[in-house]
Amino acid sequence: MRRFAPLAWWGNVVVIHDAAALRHPEWYARSYVAWQRAGLPTIARSAVRVISPSSFSRDEVVELLRERPLRAGEVAERLGVSRPAMSNHLRALRSSGLVDVELSEEDGRARRYRLRGERFRELQGWLLEVEGHWVAQLESFRDHAERGREGSP
Numbered sequence: 715m716r717r718f719a720p721l722a723w724w725g726n727v728v729v730i731h732d733a734a735a736l737r738h739p740e741w742y743a744r745s746y747v748a749w750q751r752a753g754l755p756t757i758a759r760s761a762v763r764v765i766s767p768s769s770f771s772r773d774e775v776v777e778l779l780r781e782r783p784l785r786a787g788e789v790a791e792r793l794g795v796s797r798p799a800m801s802n803h804l805r806a807l808r809s810s811g812l813v814d815v816e817l818s819e820e821d822g823r824a825r826r827y828r829l830r831g832e833r834f835r836e837l838q839g840w841l842l843e844v845e846g847h848w849v850a851q852l853e854s855f856r857d858h859a860e861r862g863r864e865g866s867p
Contacts, residue, residue, distance in 0.1 A: 783828035
């Protein structure tokens with residue numbers, strides 16, 4: 715296996731780990747962005763199969779849907795991905811309960827995706843519980859370490 719961040723390949727399979735430099739070139743050195751722009755397409759074209767976790771993250775979909783409900787095609791267009799790929803991501807968000815589908819009032823056939831606020835509130839509550847648990851654990855560990863230090867010569 716050969717590794718060059720942000721990708722690895724085994725024979726004819728290429729795994730692209732991070733294409734952020736293509737979406738946000740301002741975050742990276744010019745030489746790295748140039749390498750990604752030239753290297754990734756060349757390597758991907760020669761591969762039998764390309765595996766990429768995502769050319770964007772689902773949190774970008776959530777950010778767009780925070781503005782207002784959108785059709786799948788609108789989300790895909792704004793993020794620069796294919797409609798079938800976006801459909802898969804929206805399906806995953808729906809199955810997790812974070813996104814819901816509503817029929818458009820203007821056109822009863824048009825489906826708009828919207829966030830389910832109650833699910834995000836539930837998630838926030840759970841995160842606060844987890845945070846509280848870890849804060850208590852870390853404080854207990856700190857107290858234990860300080861007691862051990864006090865008893866040391």
